[in-house]
Amino acid sequence: MTTDWREERADEIRTLILRAEPDIAEEIKWRKPSNPGGVPTFSLDGLVCTLETYKDKIKVTFGQGASLPDPAKVFNASLTAGTRRAVDIKESDTLDADAFVDLIRAAVALNRG
Template sequence: MGADPEIVEEAKWRKPSNPAGVPTWSREGIICTGETYKDKVKLTFAQGAALDDPAGLFNASLDGNVRRAIDIFEGDAIDAPALQALVREAVAFNLAKKKR
């Protein structure tokens, strides 16, 4: 998540069935989490419904009122500039929320 040098990466929610935990990126609140499945990697943005997504990266969890996700399948091309812009927007959202 090279979009912001102050983003913290850590593993959360460790349990016997997932001892490594869930990769989580945050700055003044969770930005997104990463989960691996047999057929995809899922990046779930905690406040994704509040973010603009002009590149149309969000392709999962679209019906929720809060979260949005990006499912990345083997062979998918990743639009790195668009993903970084989305991460920057999530950081800005968290910082603005903190000021309220």
């Protein structure tokens, strides 16, 4: 992760994920030379989402996002992917925290299916 605005936003996302599901587990996966810090992944009865930092955004990818209800239209990336959906958050973006928490809860419910 970084030490600029993206770190603060990533911490906000972590807080929302834990607010939604306090028992969720965070692990770092997929470490490689080009990304030595790896990718934070959040799981509870299966993968819920990943949290990646890019130069201009934070990306939260839901592995089963296409199967989740999103009435508030939080998903704004990977909308044509067969299974996954993502939320791209740029520095000036506002995230609907309650709708995001609902997505996390729906992903866990789907995992528990």
